[in-house]
Amino acid sequence: MTATDAPSNLRIEDGVLRVVVATAANATALDVDEITQATAVLREAGSAIGAVLLVGDGANFCAGGNVRAFAAAERRGEYVGEIAGAFHEFVRALDDTPVPVVAAVNGWAAGAGMSIVCLADIAIGGTSTKLRPAYPTIGFTPDGGMSWTLPRIVGASRAREILLTDAILSGDDAVKLGLLSRLVEDDQIQDEALRVARSLAAGPTASYAGIKKLSRSSRTNSLSEQLDAEAASISAAADSPTGREGVDAFVEKRRPDFSSTRSS
Structure with a gap:
């Protein structure tokens, strides 16, 4: 897949690759098909992109994995492992990309959503933005690199506290800890993130x-x-x-x- 072959949900405009990590149609759970397609584009786009913009299409940036699908799987461990494998290929591609990665973090960024926020170079949230590991709540352990990125952002001791207590972090808390770059009004999150991404794509x-x-x-x-x-x-x-x-x-x-x- 090349940048010009990108599926409809993946758009490249003004040098910015827009990736929808979760959709309202999927209850804002991680969109595995979308991130799998995005992985291929990230690895092959080359000079066609100058920045990546990560967004959620719905009330939340990403509410985590699809827990109902986990519950319905005949072989849960195998199914969740496959989802994690696809997600981790996206994480690797995102980490490897030489261009700036901007996240527009509206609503909740929980579980996989919080993991994605930790990977962004610049993460813009709003006054209603909330972050939560969410893994202990369902008896899981982190994926998406959170056990690696979070200690490097907030420090090892604070990361353990956040993960073990499944802490809910407000937008203000997330800015103070360095998880979010800054806050804007909720209705300005995507516009501001797009402005930043376009500016970076036009830069050096x-x-x-x-x-x-x-x-x-x-x-x-x-x-x-x-x-x-x-x-x-x-x-x-x-x-x-x-x-x-x-x-x-x-x-x-x-x-x-x-x-x-x-x-x-």
Whole structure:
């Protein structure tokens, strides 16, 4: 599947790939078909996209997995394992993408929905936004990388408390903890997230890719190794079309035209 073959729910406009992670028709549970399709697009889109926008189509961003489908499965463990496998391929593709990922977090982000929020580079919520792990409530353990991302965002001790107590986090709490970037009015969440995604897609995408690559390497690098990686990265950036355009525009006191630096 290529970016131009993207199914109807997946749209690429102004360089932004819009992914609907949950739909009202599915009671805002994780849409496995959608994220499976999105995984393929993320891996093949290349320069066709400059940002990813994650949204929920309904009252909630994503209320978690489809618990009724879990209950109806003849072999629950096997079924849930298959769902987790598909979800985790999406998580890997989202983590690997070199472009910024923006989430428009309306209503509830629970279970898998909260896991997705933890993966976003920028997550915009509203005054009514709430986050909750939700796994202990049904006797499950986390998926979607939450046991890995949450401790890195809020700290190991606080992450254990949130997960073990199945804490409900308000939008304000989530901003203070670093799970959400900021809050806007509820009716402005998707518009603001789209504005941010479009702005990023029109920006220095090569620079963003370098920033995300450095962020990933910092997970395992020592400080000395990371300093070496930063030196190599900034040197390469200075010689790149994006870096040259940025520096030249600054010196010439004009707005940089980063679109001219991208390969087709």
